[in-house]
Amino acid sequence: MVGQVTDAREQIKDLSTRMGHAIIGQREVIDRLLIGLLANGNLLVEGLPGLAKTRAIKALAHNLEAKFSRIQFTPDLLPSDVTGTEVYHQSGDKAEFRFEPGPIFANIVLADEINRAPAKVQAALLEAMEERQVTVAGNTHTMEPLFMVMATQNPIEQEGTYPLPEAQMDRFLMHVLITYPPVEDEVEVIRLVRGEEIAAMEVQQTKTVSETPSAIPQDAVFAARREIGAIHASEAIERYMADLVNATRIPSKFGEDLARWIEIGASPRASLALDKCGRTHAWLAGRDYVDPEDVRAIAPDVLRHRLGLTFEAQGEGVTPNKVVSELLKQVALT
Template sequence: MSTLENSANLSVLQEKVNATIKEVSKVVVGQEYMVNRLLIGLFTNGHVLLEGVPGLAKTLTINTLAKVIHLDFHRIQFTPDLLPSDLIGTMIYNQKNGNFEVKKGPVFANLILADEVNRAPAKVQSALLEAMQEKQVTIGETTFQLDRPFLVLATQNPVEQEGTYPLPEAQVDRFMLKVYIDYPKKADELEVMRRMSNQNFDDNVQQLLTKEEVYQVRDAINNVSISASLEEYIIDIIFATRDPKAYGLDKLSEYIQFGASPRASINLHRAAKALAFFHGRDYVLPEDIKEIAYDVLNHRILLNYEAEADDITTKDVINSILNKISVQK
């Protein structure tokens, strides 16, 4: 395929992605940032964790996105009494033939909305962890491969709320992005109020992307180029979270208990390429890395009690690292 044809195909796919975002905005107002991050997760095969207080359209956004892309979608409400079998399925005895049969759970879908994921007990989290990491689940003695693409889009309430529990670090690290959802702007909330007050409001959306086109976008993002110097830049950012003193960030070493894992460098690399694609380019710029770094790193840097005492947040740490480290020519 010629360069001209490649460029034309890239433009067509980018237009479809932009149209998808616009179609979701017909139902969801003022959450373009959230939709952008969810699509980055989908197109780079990475799970996404959304955190925000109830009522910020997290569930509505994911539900609407599933309709626009026309993927199999299941919503699972996580509660303290949820069992692993409620998630992955179980063996059921068939009285007619005297055999046990497998009844698959709601995790068998392309898009899984794990709603209020931090309200479930540890055994359920372990079952979800296997599905997220291995793309498979075990029921009885049989292992089943999950449908592809498979993506967990989880929402959680702030851990300060009653009845919530911090997710295990091993599970949190499996999420490619953690996105904080804030209250809408005044104009957006005014539009939301008017829409939801209208009993004739039409929340139907068109299907714009097929499963095959999702894979085409994935291939296009894989082909986005990133220079060796920018790859070194990513590595420097990640290593600065582990050994701040080596990068002249002595003060940060007092606050960081654990730095980002190798998954952070992998996901930052993939997410930066996706963001460049969304911006209409087939190459990555340093700005792409900086823009997506917060969502990739904010759940992977564990701060100590001294940071809490000095009112230092992970965002402050990431800001300091991005301001200090530059691309080596």
């Protein structure tokens, strides 16, 4: 595969480029969104307000042949507001209950501020993510083959929030952190938004429809997934991924610091996520094999939400990122 350009890779590169035109200074977010899409997983994205979380997922949906929906999570939201419900219909002498699908029935779903909704609503969303189906009134309704949830949460506003339990956090393929962009990129953001507003006003005045390139077909995603499935991971790489995850369960064997910091280790889902994301990272880099750097590159996103830190670590201000960094130093590739 190395040195050969496939149609699927070209189309995914085109998708990445288009997203890059709409989002300035958040290259890693775009890369992680693509990895989540191609690895057939769901993302939890955490960042301060205004850092393009919503814009990123909209840019993905706009440039992909996909149905997009957004759910604003609030304390009064009900599970049926997410999954849909049975509605009574009567026409003449005939009456029946029909299922009215909720916003979860889309290809790309933005679950905005997921930690603002109570546990039942969170569970309804996470069940759909895990099982790729919902059951209402005893009937099972299957999601589309292309289905991805990007849930966001705000790290600074804790009033009236319902933090996700660790067991539910584990169902997210990756936990992506978004930080402030550099000043130079922020200047470009100002120019980009100003240009978009001017263009929108011109279109409104002239009553013309601006031409946009055709969306990337869903088949490109499925073709890419087939190629990613064929990416080779050696026995040494497989053992390295398993060793990284196992080290979180027996941290005392890998140093005093890790033993003081880690209370609960990662589940087998972490090993599966490292494998999926590592192969996807390699494919995006144009290789047909997984390199140790692929595993190290995605390890923080895969592990940070799967570690339970001790009170001592939290008191010292130790972050999950620091713990993962120490793990990568202590666990060797054998």
